[in-house]
Amino acid sequence: MSEVAERTAIEPTQFRQLLGCFPTGVAVITTRTADGKPAGLTCNSFSSVSLDPPLVLFSLRNASKLLDTFKGADGFAINILSERQDALSGRFASSKIENKFEGVGWRSGPNGMPLINECLASFECSVFACHEAGDHVVLIGEVKHMDAGAGDQALVFYKGAYMMLAESLRNMVLQGKLGDAHIDEAYRALYGTLLRLACDRATDAELDAVEEAVDTIEGHADDAPLKDRIDSASRFFSAVATAGHNEALTLMAQTMTSVLRERMTHVLPVRPRPDLFPLRRNIAHSLRRRDADGAAAALDELITQLRKG
Structure with missing residues (x-):
């Protein structure tokens, strides 16, 4: 008879701290609202998925105010920040700034998604799949257009800083x-x-x-x-x-x-x-x-x- 091992409870604070041991880049994910306005948020859960077809993903908290916007959009863009753009990271992460794009240089990409100027790279994607996963939603996008920006160093998040x-x-x-x-x-x-x-x-x-x-x-x-x-x-x-x-x-x-x-x-x-x-x-x-x-x-x-x- 096999015995079922008792699960050890995962303490949330320590879990978050240990995840921080893996350095990640920082990106601003952008899309369009139903009435065409630009919307975006800061994210460090961006990852590549597949080369053929070219797929990427990011995850979004269920509690995010932009959850319905992203779930209802046809596409989104990944804007990878340089180390000089740490202020943008804070701006798009803030819940107190209503118009995130005010004073920010950006343009519409070939597929209509908002692309932030002077980023290291940008990827315009159509929505390939959307999956619920715990307290997040995982959005997978198929890359339709991409741009390379300046050759700066990437903005990297590591152990909470x-x-x-x-x-x-x-x-x-x-x-x-x-x-x-x-x-x-x-x-x-x-x-x-x-x-x-x-x-x-x-x-x-x-x-x-x-x-x-x-x-x-x-x-x-x-x-x-x-x-x-x-x-x-x-x-x-x-x-x-x-x-x-x-x-x-x-x-x-x-x-x-x-x-x-x-x-x-x-x-x-x-x-x-x-x-x-x-x-x-x-x-x-x-x-x-x-x-x-x-x-x-x-x-x-x-x-x-x-x-x-």
Whole structure:
């Protein structure tokens, strides 16, 4: 008799973080509304499917305001962004900008789809297939026309940040060009703000996650592997960022987590620090009490003591 293996629950936050380990390009997907107006959104789920016929795909959240527009359209265009077009990525990803195309250079392609100027490449597609897949819809397009643009570097998304930023910070850390004072100031400003937001916005489950991260750090044996120590420290700061419910600051926090990992791996001596246990615990307890000033003060003390050590 065969036994059915029990499935391990997939934690959504970790799933998203691990998917971020795969660098992806960034594209703006465009189409026309039913009345002919241009519409578009930022996407990093673009992928090739087939050479014969030439097929590509992207996936769209079921919650997207443009879901019905794309499902009802005859075609769409993939506009691959260069690293100079990071502002366009943010513009087409924003839910607060009503007219995404205002002030943006674009033209109609041979098949009528909106093509953004100065992109690395563009592909006009007719809809080949549409499939529901979990909380997304997968749209497959058959390429009918394509253009090559400027020979710039691609805009690449990696571990929650544009790679040009993450790589610049990483290189500065490894080369010793990022001073301790600047890093400490950045942590105080960024995570101090996130802690204050978390005191207003965090759910009980998110507060539990912060405390569980503290428990993990305190539970390490003195001879615990460096990787485990780095993972638990990163998990603590990631839990704080998640509890703050601000996507822009969370992206910045993910980049700072990359800096933390590089410093712990290559720069800082990492040893057991039980003297820091009460300070992290104070942060978690202050969050639980919704005490923003107390949480920020505990963070400040933690950073001060880390540097003294």
